[in-house]
Amino acid sequence: MIEIQHVSKWYGQFQVLKDCTTRVDKGEVVVVCGPSGSGKSTLIKTVNALESIQQGKILLGDISVHDPKTDQAALRSRVGMVFQNFELFPHLSVLDNLMLAPQKVLNRSESEAKAKALAYLDRVGLAAHSHKFPSQLSGGQQQRVAIARALCMDPQAMLFDEPTSALDPEMVGEVLEVMVGLAHDGMTMMVVTHEMGFARQVSDRVIFMDAGAILEDCTTTEFFGNPAARAERTQVFLSKVMGHQTA
Amino acid sequence: MNQAMNLDLSFYTWGLFHDFILKGLLFSLTLTLVASVGGTFFGTGLALMRRSSVAWMRITAATYVNVMRSVPLVMVILWFYLLVPFLIGKPIGAEWSAFITFTAFEAAYFSEIVRSGLQSVGVGQTNAAKALGLSHTQALRYVVLPQAFRNMVPVLLTQTIALFQDTSLVYAIGAYDLLKGFETAGKNYGRPIEVYMMAALVYFVICFALSRAVKAMTKERVGAA
Numbered sequence: 377m378i379e380i381q382h383v384s385k386w387y388g389q390f391q392v393l394k395d396c397t398t399r400v401d402k403g404e405v406v407v408v409c410g411p412s413g414s415g416k417s418t419l420i421k422t423v424n425a426l427e428s429i430q431q432g433k434i435l436l437g438d439i440s441v442h443d444p445k446t447d448q449a450a451l452r453s454r455v456g457m458v459f460q461n462f463e464l465f466p467h468l469s470v471l472d473n474l475m476l477a478p479q480k481v482l483n484r485s486e487s488e489a490k491a492k493a494l495a496y497l498d499r500v501g502l503a504a505h506s507h508k509f510p511s512q513l514s515g516g517q518q519q520r521v522a523i524a525r526a527l528c529m530d531p532q533a534m535l536f537d538e539p540t541s542a543l544d545p546e547m548v549g550e551v552l553e554v555m556v557g558l559a560h561d562g563m564t565m566m567v568v569t570h571e572m573g574f575a576r577q578v579s580d581r582v583i584f585m586d587a588g589a590i591l592e593d594c595t596t597t598e599f600f601g602n603p604a605a606r607a608e609r610t611q612v613f614l615s616k617v618m619g620h621q622t623a
Numbered sequence: 624m625n626q627a628m629n630l631d632l633s634f635y636t637w638g639l640f641h642d643f644i645l646k647g648l649l650f651s652l653t654l655t656l657v658a659s660v661g662g663t664f665f666g667t668g669l670a671l672m673r674r675s676s677v678a679w680m681r682i683t684a685a686t687y688v689n690v691m692r693s694v695p696l697v698m699v700i701l702w703f704y705l706l707v708p709f710l711i712g713k714p715i716g717a718e719w720s721a722f723i724t725f726t727a728f729e730a731a732y733f734s735e736i737v738r739s740g741l742q743s744v745g746v747g748q749t750n751a752a753k754a755l756g757l758s759h760t761q762a763l764r765y766v767v768l769p770q771a772f773r774n775m776v777p778v779l780l781t782q783t784i785a786l787f788q789d790t791s792l793v794y795a796i797g798a799y800d801l802l803k804g805f806e807t808a809g810k811n812y813g814r815p816i817e818v819y820m821m822a823a824l825v826y827f828v829i830c831f832a833l834s835r836a837v838k839a840m841t842k843e844r845v846g847a848a
Contacts, residue, residue: 426750453756463751467769476765477755529755 377402377533377564378423383432385418392418393429394589400533405565407575407596410585411613416568417460419585420535423566424452437532453481456526460538462518464510470497470521471506474528482529489528496524500554516547523554533564540571572617576600584610634812635821643811644825647804650718651790654800658725658790659733659783665726666733670741671763673734684734691731697792700724704796717798721790729786736782740775741767780837784830791826801825 378400385393392415400406408416421427423434425441425448434441439451464473474493478484484492497503500520502513510518519539526534536555540548552574559565559578569575575582575596582599584592584606591607592599603611672684691699703724708714744767752762772779791802799807802822809818 421750424754426753449753449756449758452754455754457751457754459747459751459754461747463747465748465751465766465770467773477757480761480765481756525755 377404377437378566379433379435380419380423381433381435383419383422383429383434385422385427385429385431392588393422394587396432396585396588396590398583398590398593400564400566402564403562404581405559405563405567405579406581406583407579408566408568408583408585409570409572409575409613409617410591413587414585415588416585417537420537420566420568423535424448424455424457426457449481453477453529454532456523456529456531456534458519458522458526458534458536458539460542462510462515462522462542464518464522464525466510468509469506470502470508470510470513473510473521474525477525478528492528493524496527497521499527499557500524501550514547515543516550519543519547519551520554523551523558527558533566534558536565536567536569538568538570540569570617572600572614584613586610586613630817630820631814632817634814634817639808639812643808644801644804647799647801648825650799651787651801654721654725654790654793655783655787657722658729659779659786661722661726662729662733662786663737663779665730666735667737667768669730669734670737673738674741688731688734691728692735696725696728696789697795699728700792700795703727717793717796720796721793721798725786725790729782732782733779736775736778737771740771740778743774744770777837777841780833780840784833784837787833788826788830 380396380398383393383396384391394415396415396419398406408420410416418427422429423436423441425446429442436451436455439446441448441451464470465476468476471490471493474496475486475489478489478492479486494503494506497506500523502517502520502524505513505517505521510521513521523539539555540551543551548571552571555565555567555574556578567574567579579596581594582592582596583590584599586609592610599606603614606614669684669688672680673688675681675684700721704715704717704720707720748766748770749762752766753759757765790800793800794803794806797803805818805822805825806815809815812818
């Protein structure tokens, strides 16, 4: 589904991605973790070409994402993305946030777009809030709307860029719950997150990044079950993150 | 005789307003409307050009804006009025000349307002729009510009008030605006001081009312947010 092949990226002299290679198969949930500044958010944004790359290749299905001949807008319409800061459109109601792209990009009729929007709002438990504006919702509610907005496009895969990092702790659960539901429904997901509980519970594979490179890429069982076999850098990160989570 | 000590206000009548002032007032208001709408339109174009990835577009727009902002408006008005007939071989009326010059001049100022309005919308919004499959143009039209304009309305209106005051500069090419109306009336009645007093009052009332309206509007929005 998503194939990342020897991808490198530089900001001027500084290399932010170093020869990254991995893949996310159809129906697979892959968690990308690592310390801040490790390049994980940059990596996930190269998948739908919000960030450019200087070397390597990314395939979505059989389409080369960064090929100049690729229609990137059409390609992005088939991959949902959820951002750390929700990025709902503040001048539009919740319903209009969900109906904009299906109408303008997929040329769906208003009634069709509205029916789908209401169905997904119901799924994330926010059907009663359709007429509100984003500023009237809590962070957790906004992020659930953002997930519903992405789902309205019937994406083939979903990218999550630290979806719970900007949330108050008591709101993390409601967002993770929606994501777990998606995973159980067989959605292909690439998730940048520090939520190790989520990773352990639903992901099939875990990728650990540090300083722009992929240090670990293994099954979830292996990642958490056999810490001694992990690189030293991974062990340090894990002990910090896990310690924080049990505390 | 000291004229200032012997003000005669007896000619402040409907006839004065109707015969001399109304025509000028309408022209000044029309000019303000045309130049602010046209200036916003072309100013948005200039602002978008300055964000373009094409170098010549950026440079052309930046040069235009910087040149326009570095010369006095009255000079642009005069140049245009005097040079264009020379170039096209026939005279251009003072009214048309004013409409075109003011629009062109204000476009430069409005473009700076639009530019900062665009900057006030975070790059995350563009990314979110793009991630949904919206094209560059669609992202601008449905996501970025509506938010940018909402943020800039108070500044746009303030600039429009300044523009209304600046319309008096068309005296340089003899167009019949609000100030010219008063001046003509003053000559007609032989009472320039009284007439200019009234002119000042009228400009003040219009501009003060508009600026209060802007203030109320801003306050309302802050309250709503």
